[in-house]
Amino acid sequence: MESFALLVAATLNAGTVLAIAGLGLLVNERAGIVNLGAEGMMLCAAIAAFATVVHSGNPWLGFAVGAGVGAALAAAFGVLVIWLNTNQYATGLALALFGGGFSAFVGVGYVQEKIATQGSHAIPLLADLPFLGTALFRQHPMVYVAVLLAFAIIAFLYRTRGGLVLRSVGENPDAAHALGYPVRRIRLLAVMFGGALCGVAGAYLSLVYTPLWVEGMVAGRGWIALALTTFATWRPLRVLLGAYLFGGVTMLQFHLQSQGVDVPSQFLSMTPYLATILVLALISRNPTWIRVNMPASLGKPFHPGG
Amino acid sequence: MTAPRLEVRHVTKRYPSVVANSDVSLSVAPGEIHAVLGENGAGKSTLMKIIYGAVKPDQGEVLVDGQPSRIRNPQEARALGISMVFQHFSLFETVTVAENIWLGLDRSHSLESVRERTAQKAREYGLDLEPDRPVHSLSVGERQRVEIVRALLTEPKLLILDEPTSVLTPQAVHKLFVTLRQLAATGCSILYISHKLDEIRELCSQCTVMRGGKVTGSVDPRRESNASLSRLMIGAEPPQHAPHTSSAGEVALAVRSLSLPTPDPFGVALHDISFELRVGEIVGIAGVSGNGQQELLAVLSGEQPRAPAGSVSLFGRDMSGRGPRLRRREGLHFVPEERLGRGAVPGMTLASNTLLTRARHIVGKPPLGWVAPRATAALAADIIARFQVKAGGPQAEAKSLSGGNLQKFIVGREIGAAPKVLIVAQPTWGVDVGAAAQIRGELLALRDAGCAMLVVSEELDELFEICDRLHVIAKGRLSPSIATRDASVERIGEWMSGLWSEAAPC
Numbered sequence: 098m099e100s101f102a103l104l105v106a107a108t109l110n111a112g113t114v115l116a117i118a119g120l121g122l123l124v125n126e127r128a129g130i131v132n133l134g135a136e137g138m139m140l141c142a143a144i145a146a147f148a149t150v151v152h153s154g155n156p157w158l159g160f161a162v163g164a165g166v167g168a169a170l171a172a173a174f175g176v177l178v179i180w181l182n183t184n185q186y187a188t189g190l191a192l193a194l195f196g197g198g199f200s201a202f203v204g205v206g207y208v209q210e211k212i213a214t215q216g217s218h219a220i221p222l223l224a225d226l227p228f229l230g231t232a233l234f235r236q237h238p239m240v241y242v243a244v245l246l247a248f249a250i251i252a253f254l255y256r257t258r259g260g261l262v263l264r265s266v267g268e269n270p271d272a273a274h275a276l277g278y279p280v281r282r283i284r285l286l287a288v289m290f291g292g293a294l295c296g297v298a299g300a301y302l303s304l305v306y307t308p309l310w311v312e313g314m315v316a317g318r319g320w321i322a323l324a325l326t327t328f329a330t331w332r333p334l335r336v337l338l339g340a341y342l343f344g345g346v347t348m349l350q351f352h353l354q355s356q357g358v359d360v361p362s363q364f365l366s367m368t369p370y371l372a373t374i375l376v377l378a379l380i381s382r383n384p385t386w387i388r389v390n391m392p393a394s395l396g397k398p399f400h401p402g403g
Numbered sequence: 404m405t406a407p408r409l410e411v412r413h414v415t416k417r418y419p420s421v422v423a424n425s426d427v428s429l430s431v432a433p434g435e436i437h438a439v440l441g442e443n444g445a446g447k448s449t450l451m452k453i454i455y456g457a458v459k460p461d462q463g464e465v466l467v468d469g470q471p472s473r474i475r476n477p478q479e480a481r482a483l484g485i486s487m488v489f490q491h492f493s494l495f496e497t498v499t500v501a502e503n504i505w506l507g508l509d510r511s512h513s514l515e516s517v518r519e520r521t522a523q524k525a526r527e528y529g530l531d532l533e534p535d536r537p538v539h540s541l542s543v544g545e546r547q548r549v550e551i552v553r554a555l556l557t558e559p560k561l562l563i564l565d566e567p568t569s570v571l572t573p574q575a576v577h578k579l580f581v582t583l584r585q586l587a588a589t590g591c592s593i594l595y596i597s598h599k600l601d602e603i604r605e606l607c608s609q610c611t612v613m614r615g616g617k618v619t620g621s622v623d624p625r626r627e628s629n630a631s632l633s634r635l636m637i638g639a640e641p642p643q644h645a646p647h648t649s650s651a652g653e654v655a656l657a658v659r660s661l662s663l664p665t666p667d668p669f670g671v672a673l674h675d676i677s678f679e680l681r682v683g684e685i686v687g688i689a690g691v692s693g694n695g696q697q698e699l700l701a702v703l704s705g706e707q708p709r710a711p712a713g714s715v716s717l718f719g720r721d722m723s724g725r726g727p728r729l730r731r732r733e734g735l736h737f738v739p740e741e742r743l744g745r746g747a748v749p750g751m752t753l754a755s756n757t758l759l760t761r762a763r764h765i766v767g768k769p770p771l772g773w774v775a776p777r778a779t780a781a782l783a784a785d786i787i788a789r790f791q792v793k794a795g796g797p798q799a800e801a802k803s804l805s806g807g808n809l810q811k812f813i814v815g816r817e818i819g820a821a822p823k824v825l826i827v828a829q830p831t832w833g834v835d836v837g838a839a840a841q842i843r844g845e846l847l848a849l850r851d852a853g854c855a856m857l858v859v860s861e862e863l864d865e866l867f868e869i870c871d872r873l874h875v876i877a878k879g880r881l882s883p884s885i886a887t888r889d890a891s892v893e894r895i896g897e898w899m900s901g902l903w904s905e906a907a908p909c
Contacts, residue, residue, distance in 0.1 A: 265498065265506055268497055269495055277481070388497075390497075
């Protein structure tokens with residue numbers, strides 16, 4: 098029982114990176130822009146946050162710097178695709194490759210560095226509950242932030258005028274422009290929000306999840322987060338579900354590998370990807386649901402007055 | 404005397420290749436319903452965009468209530484009380500009616516108050532609207548009501564409507580006119596853009612006619628005839644076709660009990676559709692767009708191969724499940740509604756586009772099937788010459804042609820194949836009057852040569868002009884057919900709402 102509780106705890110921990118990045122990309126894509134540079138932004142944010150903590154010792158400053166770096170890279174991407182109308186997919190791929198190379202270059206001197214492990218923060222009272230305390234309430238604060246973020250984004254998207262405008266821009270930018278909304282500015286802000294959350298996710302990786310810097314340590318999580326938003330049909334709770342599912346199966350297969358199960362480890366390493374895509378594809382296969390939730394202008398350039 | 408609500412003085416707008424507006428002036432009094440009449444490309448839309456602030460004029464000025472005003476963008480136009488209902492709706496499909504309206508109003512309103520005011524405005528003008536329905540579930544007429552209510556809620560002093568009736572049934576047009584007259588009675592001026600002469604004569608008290616970017620007349624349409632308005636609009640009277648007398652021959656295309664569910668959630672399922680198309684006749688299918696036309700056309704052309712076996716047959720041979728190429732081989736040709744993308748590949752030359760459906764006439768004999776560039780270009784040049792297509796020659800890209808010229812080219816390409824059966828969707832949509840008359844004339848000549856033809860169109864006038872029999876499609880069902888000479892616009896209009904008795908004469 099105790100080991101199961103620890104597995105749940107590890108699941109939440111592993112899923113948080115994907116949840117935060119996926120939620121950011123969701124907002125980003127709801128405005129109609131695909132940023133394939135998630136992996137690159139996460140890597141740059143991871144090394145920036147790690148270096149900040151090495152020098153300052155303040156983890157919160159590390160998260161802030163990570164978010165800032167993510168937002169800045171996203172802003173550069175945004176200006177390119179929104180104002181200069183470069184191709185979103187090619188520009189995003191370039192950002193992903195640039196981020197990988199640049200973070201490796203900057204990070205050379207930090208490979209041997211160590212930072213203090215960030216302990217879990219027990220929530221008073223709740224942490225003492227049997228089972229649930231260990232499973233849910235002894236986590237790093239960012240784990241709770243991820244969950245709160247999902248609900249905050251739901252409230253914003255579906256309960257506020259700002260969220261309605263954002264969704265409208267993603268569905269029909271020409272109509273939004275005709276009604277007088279600043280489509281490009283809204284898109285840039287959404288892209289920067291997505292970049293900032295990717296940055297926080299990258300920082301979580303290098304500060305909390307594996308508190309050290311290794312070249313390419315994001316290890317494809319940026320790509321998974323991108324796939325997650327699509328398979329989750331751009332719904333926040335499904336992103337959360339997908340992220341924890343991925344985290345859970347990852348942890349489970351580690352557990353099985355350590356138990357010496359007689360299955361090739363390559364197969365086990367595949368399972369998180371398969372399970373996540375399978376489950377999300379199954380719950381989201383209703384075509385009406387996809388039509389209603391998919392931002393109709395996703396990936397398409399917008400020329401005001403054109 | 405009060406200042407006119409809107410005055411446009413000597414407005415000129417030049418684009419690199421064309422002068423869209425040349426010294427255009429007009430004046431609209433408060434409470435007046437003022438028509439702007441002109442063909443496609445006459446400069447109506449540019450003028451409206453200038454008034455609405457979306458386009459800046461090179462010269463001239465716009466006065467609102469006697470004050471010169473520099474309207475730089477649509478928000479400023481709205482602040483001055485100018486509101487516009489677009490031809491292509493600017494609605495967001497995935498959100499509700501009330502939310503759509505909310506987005507068009509300024510920030511000070513809450514969604515709750517917008518919902519109430521929407522319901523109230525809709526009641527006041529007798530428009531039926533449910534604020535909480537998502538827009539994608541609405542019919543075209545209902546969507547237009549959303550746009551109109553959205554415009555009304557801004558309490559406009561001047562309402563601009565751009566071709567508002569192109570998507571409505573005759574009955575819905577009548578309802579719209581009642582609403583507009585009621586609105587004008589409150590003092591709101593209305594600028595009504597259209598190319599439909601009857602409507603303008605029924606509704607408007609002033610009419611500015613445009614041709615080639617210039618104003619060619621400013622008249623009281625109630626005192627004009629269709630012929631006199633048409634002379635101002637196109638410089639000529641609309642051509643008349645001789646009535647068709649010869650009788651139809653054997654059955655060419657037969658559709659029997661065709662039912663097909665739709666895979667697209669926003670699409671229309673077809674229910675038990677049956678009709679026959681005979682040699683030497685033109686059968687028209689009327690209906691408001693989005694009632695199953697696309698789905699039916701996809702089945703007939705062969706793009707949609709899932710039609711039940713036996714439901715589509717050509718000269719007695721079952722064609723369901725066969726693709727477009729096999730059907731073409733049997734003599735069935737097709738002019739789709741979308742010119743760019745379906746009828747022609749935008750980035751390819753006219754010569755290459757000829758190849759798309761006429762390959763059998765050009766390409767070298769099997770087994771190699773090399774393209775013969777010279778023969779291809781010669782065939783394209785033939786079509787260009789025969790149908791007087793204005794183009795830079797066979798090597799011009801399809802997208803460089805105007806809509807009317809590309810349509811002439813596509814129709815010409817299919818007619819040139821000497822089809823036994825021709826299916827045409829929206830033959831003259833967005834085509835100027837001269838080219839439209841020419842296309843219709845070619846279709847009639849082809850019929851007289853013994854082709855069986857099916858025309859699917861939203862333009863009732865056109866169907867009445869060229870068809871021998873009419874069907875109506877509504878909500879995926881097809882009405883019985885009626886001979887055009889026995890049909891009236893009112894009756895077809897009722898059918899377009901899905902109201903027909905199965906016992907109607909066939």
